[in-house]
Every structure is written in structure tokens, then in C-alpha cells.
Amino acid sequence: MSNKNEVNQSLKLYIVLSRAFRAVNENVTKLIQSYGLNPTEFAVLELLYHKGDQPLQQIGGKILLASGSITYVVDKLEQKELLIRVACPSDRRVTYAQLTEKGKVYMEEIFPSHKAKIDELLSELNFEEKGEAIDLLKKLGLSIGKY
Template identity: 35%
Template sequence: MENKLQINSQTDLNIHTLRALSRCSQSIHKQELTVIKSSGLTASQFEVLEVLFHLGDLRISDIIEKILATGGNMTVVIDNLAKDGLVQQCTDLQDKRVKLIRITEKGKALMEDLLPRHLDSINAIFQALTEEEKRYLSELLNKLTRVP
């Protein structure tokens, strides 16, 4: 059986570029997760703690928006963090009907230990690029993000 689909050189280059971008993203994410997993956290748990550490108390919907997650498992992620004593729910003083998620002192201590190691990991990943290359890569990725 003969394949009748003809792929032109531009499409072939686009496919190659997409695969390279996907492989790179997976590789970087895997390297970045090494430090996070060493602390016993999942990537989602780390992201929740990081946003609470930097921004303070937030609604679950705000957390989802800030970390660009879907709401599907966020309640489970937060419940697990609460079981570990890393976050707690509290009532919003402005609107008693609203529950806020707050990082605990234990959660803050974990992040104070983990964040420097996480940042070192990110710096190690990107040391292969010059500053100019990082700026250009960021520019290109932002350009792709804006594609409809």
C-alpha cells in the first residue's frame, strides 16, 4: 500500500521543529523535577506552594489561574498538602463565604530550603546558552505562544 500523503519541505521542517521543542521541553522538565521530587513533592504541589510562598493567601481559583493548571485535581493537590501540614484553609475576612489557601510555617520552611536548590537547578539547565541566546529563545517562544 502506497502512502499518498505528500509532505513538503516546509511541513517536514515544522514537524522536525515541533519534535525538537517537545523533546527539549520534556528533558528540561525532567531535570527540573529532580530537585522537586527529592523533597517529596509533586510538580503540582511545588507550584501551589511556590505561588502561595510568593503571593500569600489565595482562592483555589486564583491558584489555578496563576499556575496555569486545570481545576481537575487541584482540590486533591491542596488536600494532600494540607494533610502534610504545608497549607491550611482559612476564611477570607473580606467575604466569609470564601475559603483561602494559606501556606503554613512548615510550608514556608520547606520552600526556603527548596527554592534555592530549585533555582540552582534551573541555572544549571540554562548555562548551556549565552544571555543573548536565552533572550532570543524567550522571544521566539513568546512569538509561538501568540500564534492563534
């Protein structure tokens, strides 16, 4: 069992981690909204932009979204003509989400500023510190997955 100092340090870390995430996330969300998208729409577009066509059934797991919400988000992005649904030729049960040409061009336009904003927001840490943070947070996340 942890001693009192250990417990207090854990609580402090939780608060600092939560506040840091909120600060970064609020800034990134504002930027995404300036593109006329919500964070979930952007996450779907970013996934397709970087990983290519994706089965609708797997998108939720890759961007941490409930499968029922994916249909709604894909509908909205289809209305904006940024993606289309494409039936799998070998399995009628599978439908892929695919960026349209308009969607590709749009992501090519907005992603560089998105990437630059995240780099700016995290610029307080140097390269080595970012590496340490990545390693420590990955270690923490993986250990929690065991519970």
C-alpha cells in the same frame, strides 16, 4: 499555504522543542520528587511563596491545573502542614490557600536548589540566547492562542 520545506521545518522544530522540554522537565521533576513533593504540589507552594495567599478558585488557572485537582493537592499539602485554608472575611464564598510558617521555611530551604538546578540545566544557552528563546517562544505561544 506553506511549501514542503516550511512544513518539514515546522515538524522538525516541534520534535526538537518537545525533546528539549522533556529533557528539562524530567530533570526538574526528579529534583522536585527528592523534596518529597510531586510537581503539582511544588507548583502550588511556589505560587504561594512568590505571590502570597491565593483564592483556591484561581490557583488552577495560574498553574494550569483543573480546578477539581486543586482540592486534592491542597488537601495533601494541608496534611503535610505546608499550607492552610483561610476563609475570606469579606466574602464567605472565597477561601484562600496560605503557606504555613513550616511551608515558608520549607520553600526557603528548597527553592534555592530548585533555581540553581534550572539554571544549570539551561546553562548551554548564554544570557542573550535565553532572551531570544524567551521572545521566540512567547511569540509562538501568543500566536497559537489566536487559533
